[in-house]
Amino acid sequence: MLRFVLTRLGLIVPTFIGMTLVAFFLIRLVPGDPIETMAGERGIDPARHAKLLAEYGLDRPVFVQYAIYIGRVLHGDLGKSMITQVPVLSEFFALFPATMELALGAIVFALVLGIPAGIIAAVRRNSIFDQGVMGLSLTGYSMPIFWWGLLLILLFSVQLGWTPVSGRIDVRYFIEPVTGFLTIDALLSGEKGALRSALTHLVLPVIVLGTQPLAIIARMTRSAMLEVLGEDYIRTARAKGLSRLRVVALHALRNALVPVVTVIGLQVGVLFTGAILTETIFSWPGVGKWMIEAISRRDYPVLQGGVLLLGVIVMAVNLLVDITYGIINPRIRHAR
Amino acid sequence: MPGDVAATALPAAAPPPPSPLAEFWEDFRANRGAVAGLVFVVAIMLVAIFAPVLAPYAPDLTNESVFLKPPAWQAGGSWAHVLGTDAIGRDILSRLIFGARLSLLIGVVVVTLAILAGVTLGLVAGFFRGWLDTAIMRLMDIILTLPSLLLAIVIVAILGPGLMNAMLAVAVVVLPHYVRITRAAVITETAKDYVTAARAVGATRARLMFGEVLPNCAAPLIVQASLGFSTAILDAAALGFLGLGAQPPAPEWGTMLADAREFVLRAWWVVTFPGLMILGTVLAFNILGDGLRDALDPKLKR
Numbered sequence: 001m002l003r004f005v006l007t008r009l010g011l012i013v014p015t016f017i018g019m020t021l022v023a024f025f026l027i028r029l030v031p032g033d034p035i036e037t038m039a040g041e042r043g044i045d046p047a048r049h050a051k052l053l054a055e056y057g058l059d060r061p062v063f064v065q066y067a068i069y070i071g072r073v074l075h076g077d078l079g080k081s082m083i084t085q086v087p088v089l090s091e092f093f094a095l096f097p098a099t100m101e102l103a104l105g106a107i108v109f110a111l112v113l114g115i116p117a118g119i120i121a122a123v124r125r126n127s128i129f130d131q132g133v134m135g136l137s138l139t140g141y142s143m144p145i146f147w148w149g150l151l152l153i154l155l156f157s158v159q160l161g162w163t164p165v166s167g168r169i170d171v172r173y174f175i176e177p178v179t180g181f182l183t184i185d186a187l188l189s190g191e192k193g194a195l196r197s198a199l200t201h202l203v204l205p206v207i208v209l210g211t212q213p214l215a216i217i218a219r220m221t222r223s224a225m226l227e228v229l230g231e232d233y234i235r236t237a238r239a240k241g242l243s244r245l246r247v248v249a250l251h252a253l254r255n256a257l258v259p260v261v262t263v264i265g266l267q268v269g270v271l272f273t274g275a276i277l278t279e280t281i282f283s284w285p286g287v288g289k290w291m292i293e294a295i296s297r298r299d300y301p302v303l304q305g306g307v308l309l310l311g312v313i314v315m316a317v318n319l320l321v322d323i324t325y326g327i328i329n330p331r332i333r334h335a336r
Numbered sequence: 337m338p339g340d341v342a343a344t345a346l347p348a349a350a351p352p353p354p355s356p357l358a359e360f361w362e363d364f365r366a367n368r369g370a371v372a373g374l375v376f377v378v379a380i381m382l383v384a385i386f387a388p389v390l391a392p393y394a395p396d397l398t399n400e401s402v403f404l405k406p407p408a409w410q411a412g413g414s415w416a417h418v419l420g421t422d423a424i425g426r427d428i429l430s431r432l433i434f435g436a437r438l439s440l441l442i443g444v445v446v447v448t449l450a451i452l453a454g455v456t457l458g459l460v461a462g463f464f465r466g467w468l469d470t471a472i473m474r475l476m477d478i479i480l481t482l483p484s485l486l487l488a489i490v491i492v493a494i495l496g497p498g499l500m501n502a503m504l505a506v507a508v509v510v511l512p513h514y515v516r517i518t519r520a521a522v523i524t525e526t527a528k529d530y531v532t533a534a535r536a537v538g539a540t541r542a543r544l545m546f547g548e549v550l551p552n553c554a555a556p557l558i559v560q561a562s563l564g565f566s567t568a569i570l571d572a573a574a575l576g577f578l579g580l581g582a583q584p585p586a587p588e589w590g591t592m593l594a595d596a597r598e599f600v601l602r603a604w605w606v607v608t609f610p611g612l613m614i615l616g617t618v619l620a621f622n623i624l625g626d627g628l629r630d631a632l633d634p635k636l637k638r
Contacts (some may be wrong), residue, residue, distance in 0.1 A: 018478040031492045138626075142619040144570055146577045147593055147611030150600055154608075158601055273485040277574060281597075291486070292578060295493040307490050311482045318481070 004326050012315055020070050021317070023308040027300050028062075051191055071084065078305035083297050088305035092287060097180025098168065099286035102278065103271040105202055106210035114214045115260070118221025122229060133218055140215030145274055149208040149281040156204060163200050166283035170197040209278045213267040220263045224256040229256075258328055265321030269314050363631035370627020376620035391430035392418075395587040401427035404603045420605040422596065428605065431587035432613055438588045439569050439617060442503055446568035447561050449507035454514025455557070459545050461515065462522025473519070476512035484509045484572055492580040499572075499588070502581040506571045508565055517560055521553035539628040555632040562625035566618040575612050589614045 035044065035052045044052075053059045057068050072078070078088040084312065121133040157165045168182050169175065173194045175185045183202060200298035228234065229252055237247045276288035285290070294302035354362070364370060383390060403425040404412040413420060419428040457476075461469040470633025479487065491505035492498075525531060526549060534548050575581035584591055589610040596606035 014474055014575055015477055015481060018474055019481070022478055022482075026490060026494055138622060139619060141617070142570070142615060142622050143567060144573055144577075144590070144593075144611055144614045144618070146590075147614060148576060148605070150593070150597065150607045151611065154600055154604055269481075269483040272483040276485060276489065277577070279579065290488070295489065295580070303493060307482065307486060310486060311478075315481055316485060 001326070005323055008319060008322050008326075012319055015315060016312070017070075019308060019311045020073055021066070023304050023311075024066055024069050027304045030300060062258070073308070078308065079301035081294075081302050082299045083302075088301055089168075091290065091302070092306065092309050095285060095287050095290050096285060097177075098182070099272075099275050099279070099288060101181045101183065101202070102205055102209055102284060102286060103268075105206035106271060106274075107267060109206050109210035109215060109265070110213035110217050111264070114217030115221050115257075118260075119216045119248065119253065119256075121218070121222045122225030125226065130222075133222070137219045139214040140211045141219075143211055143215075145211060146209050146277045146281055148211060149204070149278060150207060152204050153281075163204050167318055168198065168201050168285060169194065173197060205282045205284055206277050207302060208281070209271060209274045212270055212274060213264075214271070216267065217260065217263060221256065221260050224259045225252060228252045228256045258325070261328070262321055262325060265317055265324075265328075270318045272310050272314065361629050364627055365584060367493060367627045367630060369623050370630070372626060373620045373623030376616065377624055380436050380617055380620070381440060383433055384440050387433050387437055391427075392416075392432040393427040393430040395426070395431045395434035396585045397426060401425065404599065404606070406449075406603070407605050410605075419609050420603075422592075422606050423599055423603075426585075428609055431592060432589070432609060435587040435589045435592065435610070435613065436617075438499070438586060439573075439614075442506075442572040442588075443565040443568045443621075444498070445503045446507045446510065446572070447502070447564045450510050450514050450564060451557065451561060453507070454511050455518050455550070456552075457511075458515040459522060459550070460516025462519040462526070463541070463545055465508065472515065476515050479509065480512045485571060488575060489580060492575060493630075497580045497583065499582040499586065502572050502575045503568075505575070506568050509571065510567055513560055513564070514557065517556045518553055521556060522549055525549045525552050559625055559629040559632060562621060562628050566621035566625065569614065569621070570618050 027285055035049055035058065043304050050059075057065060057124050060068075076089055077091075080087050084091070117133050121127075121130040124226070153165055156163045163169070171187065173186070173189075173191055175182060175189050175191070175194060175198075178188055182198045183195065186198040229248075234247060234252055238244070242251075272288070275286060276292060278284065279286045279289040280292055291303060291306045293299075294306065305336060399421070402417060402421050403423055405417050405421040407420045408415045408418045410420075417429070421427055421430070422431070443469050457472050461472040488502070488505040488509045491508060492501050495501040495504070526544075531544060531548055534544060539548065572581050572587075573588070573590030575595075576588045577594045579594055582588035582591045584595060592610040593607060596603075596610065600607050
């Protein structure tokens with residue numbers, strides 16, 4: 001087991017180095033050098049330009065610059081935002097809980113609806129329910145979620161007036177951040193109505209962000225269940241007189257969930273991608289909105305750092321999924 | 337089904353086997369959803385081709401007297417503007433019709449770029465193996481690890497917003513799928529006897545690559561290309577929505593939604609119709625892709 005974990009850890013080192021290379025060179029594609037970019041349209045006189053270039057090490061060969069960059073990254077220094085002068089890392093972690101809360105809500109939403117839907121669709125194969133689930137799943141998968149968000153706002157916020165249009169909580173409440181998860185913090189604060197306000201703000205973004213994972217998970221659960229239900233041991237279990245429910249819930253589901261766990265892990269990338277759009281629509285103060293704002297402000301250190309951090313998080317989750325998979329399924333662990 | 341009858345009642349002299357194309361069509365036709373997807377895709381193509389004939393107005397013709405007019409069936413609407421008008425009095429139907437051109441253009445350009453680059457890289461990786469293979473596949477792994485739209489956003493942010501750069505960015509993001517498919521197919525195919533035979537009679541490496549192996553990798557690539565259309569249209573629309581794709585006044589559906597966002601509270605039609613077009617088109621390509629996969633790949637046949 002230790003060997004397996006170490007091999008997997010070893011494999012992510014080149015990926016990490018590659019990611020820093022991508023982050024480093026992407027920013028170099030910006031026309032003009034970083035000093036000119038920082039000076040913006042005001043321009044800068046040549047003497048000061050040269051001095052600043054030397055100060056930031058930008059006059060050295062590119063691979064030396066890269067070495068300096070990766071050295072800094074490994075020490076947790078991702079540079080400062082060009083606008084706020086706050087270190088990128090602290091800005092990121094100040095906003096990350098908001099994105100995390102949204103993403104967790106979305107994945108819970110997707111699991112709670114997707115797994116039962118997939119199971120029932122598989123058990124009642126070719127029924128109207130099955131066809132409905134498959135049709136909806138394909139629709140959800142094809143959904144432009146930025147439009148879906150606007151539609152939900154149109155229906156629930158504008159027509160019915162049930163939910164607020166944007167933000168995380170009503171401006172009336174000031175909640176001391178403890179965990180960074182506003183729903184939990186609101187609960188801890190004990191302020192009347194705060195939790196309710198936080199939840200009503202959360203529900204639409206969660207549905208919007210959870211739609212694609214829901215579609216994928218329902219589809220995946222169905223096909224995994226169908227595969228397992230065709231196995232010999234299921235027939236055996238049925239033949240020895242176990243009830244249909246028991247066979248589905250105990251024998252089939254446990255085995256069908258193994259591929260589903262992997263798919264859940266793979267949703268992290270989908271969630272971050274969706275978070276950018278969802279946060280933009282609902283003015284949700286998370287990492288996605290922060291990065292979109294960085295683009296319009298041409299805040300390149302934020303972009304560079306944000307991409308690297310999100311990439312590292314996705315990589316870490318993939319690694320965790322890999323290892324979990326190895327624990328659940330010994331065949332993977334011993335495969336070479 | 338007539339096919340079953342033919343199979344059970346074997347005539348004395350076997351008829352010639354159906355051509356692969358006929359066999360494919362037979363399989364594909366049985367899938368009603370896939371046919372519906374195909375019909376929708378063809379309809380969108382026709383709309384795109386005949387846009388100037390079909391559209392009642394020019395897509396960027398503004399008319400100050402009719403801004404934010406609701407659709408015809410709603411109070412205050414008129415049949416002059418069937419789907420209503422936007423904030424500066426442009427006819428929404430006409431913009432949607434011309435938008436079909438942009439969306440299909442996006443699909444064609446992105447998929448073509450991704451196939452050209454992806455097949456080349458995949459062939460190289462699969463044929464030469466060794467360090468070149470490792471380097472290419474590592475790079476593809478990195479692209480796959482980064483959230484797709486995020487990477488596309490950053491690429492566009494750096495190259496500058498615009499339709500061309502958005503298409504380029506989406507092509508880069510979808511590239512790994514094509515590289516992986518091609519490489520995997522190349523590795524399976526090169527181990528087969530017909531390739532060894534071709535090699536033995538002295539076929540050049542280029543001939544092996546393009547003449548022998550590539551045609552046999554076509555099926556998975558066709559499926560991926562069809563599904564790739566939907567990803568391309570969806571991602572490019574998302575970029576347009578974020579203000580990074582096609583720039584106004586281009587009638588790209590995502591860009592139209594970005595313009596419409598501020599009117600969501602008082603004019604539902606400016607937000608609803610462009611999104612419906614994106615959803616419909618993406619859905620059609622996805623269904624079509626699924627149908628093609630079922631018909632082309634006997635292993636996945638239900």
